[in-house]
Amino acid sequence: MLSNTDNFNRFNQHSFTLAIPKLPSITDYAQACSIPGLTLGEAITGTPFVDRKEPGDKIIFSVMSVTAVVDEDLKLWKECFNWISALGFPESYSQYGRLAADTPRLSGDDAFSDGVLTIYNNQQSPTLRIKLHDMFPIALGDIPLATNDSSDESTSLVIDLQYRSYEIEEI
Secondary structure (H helix, E strand, O other): OOOOOOOOOOOOOOOEEEEOOOOOOHHHHEEEEOOOOEEEEEEEEOOOOOOEEEEEEEEEEOOEEEEEEOOOOOHHHHHHHHHHHHHHOOOOHHHOOOOOOOOOOOOHHHHOEEEEEEEEOOOOOEEEEEEEEEEEEEEEOOOOOOOOOOOOOOOEEEEEEEOOEEEEEEO
């Protein structure tokens, strides 16, 4: 039971904001995301008996998946599509480094964007800020279209983002 704590409030998983400058619409449309996990690799030292496992020297950060509502202008979808296209030049080399007509060419550090995930407590006060460094999109999910669907539920999409590392800051 929770006998060794002063705070009996449960974690509020419903209150967060996500800000990524290269995807400005994500702040308005993000519905769900996870605090990314991390794994420490391991080194194995051979012995004549049982191999001995030691802490490794590299941290592997999990992919950050974000589920977002799709607006009728597909604003967030287009922002992410343009970023991925500028990184991957799907049809020609001229696409490489081009986000949009009003955006300068991507090169070096311009291909990345830092992001901030802010977690709020039950009183809607920020308690934790997670700063993700050198983010870039690696997947833009499908948007289902159907003429036979009459539900009023919002359509959503998933964006997977990779990053170099993250740090946490208590607020």
